[in-house]
Amino acid sequence: MLPLSEKVIQLDVDVESPIDAIRIAGDLLVKEGKVEQAYVEEMVKAFHELGAYFVIAPGIALPHARPDQTVKEVCLSLVRLKEPIVFGHAKNDPVKLVCAIAGVDKKAHIQMLRALASILSDEVKLKEILEAENAGQVLSVVQQS
Template sequence: MLTLTEGLIELNVEVVDAEEAIRIAGQLLVDEGLAEERYVDGMVKGYKEVGPYIVVAPGIAFPHARPEFGAKKKGVSIVRLSHPIPFGHPTSDPISLVCALCGTDSTSHIEMLQALAELLRDEEKLHTILNASTKKEILDLI
């Protein structure tokens, strides 16, 4: 089960690149008290060092960092971009949905990955998230 609040959702966000998208998604986690600032840096560092491994499906990225980078509570943020941007993935670019994961241990990380994957595999639910005009529409869905 995913716990989500309006403070963890941003819609139609303008970004210039993947790093900015990751930072915005991570900052939502920080602002809601789920992670320390350094967690955001850990997410960006992972992306820069390992590449677009966080792209899990066409148009969708799940940035995250290891718990020791400052994860305080488990949670997820959802950032829908106003325009899709490349993350460097050969087959799943461009990305329009960035869901930042914050897990306090490997078990919670895997549970959130599974819950999000299940949610986004449902074409109707994914369509709702990609086309919602309000945060409440997404909250009602989840």
């Protein structure tokens, strides 16, 4: 099961830029004590240096940084944007769903990516997440997987 709780889900968030979206998703993890602020800065740095490589499917971004000591436990946050925003990906813009992920090591990181990808690649589940009225409904969709 993915490490997701209602505390790290925000819906219909207004953002002005991809950096805002990354920071909001990362700050949810900081607030819950899952990662240090330095991890959020590494996610932003990765975006600046590597571009929108983490926009993995139409409308879906999975910002992350390398696993390191700033990650206290495997974690995930989910932010649904009020209005889709352009991240700069040739095929998958604009982004509506931003899921920040952090793994304590490479293996945990990849396992979480796979689990999340299997949920987000299911058109029915993705539609339910995009249409959910509250964080509890999103969590229910994720936990059913």
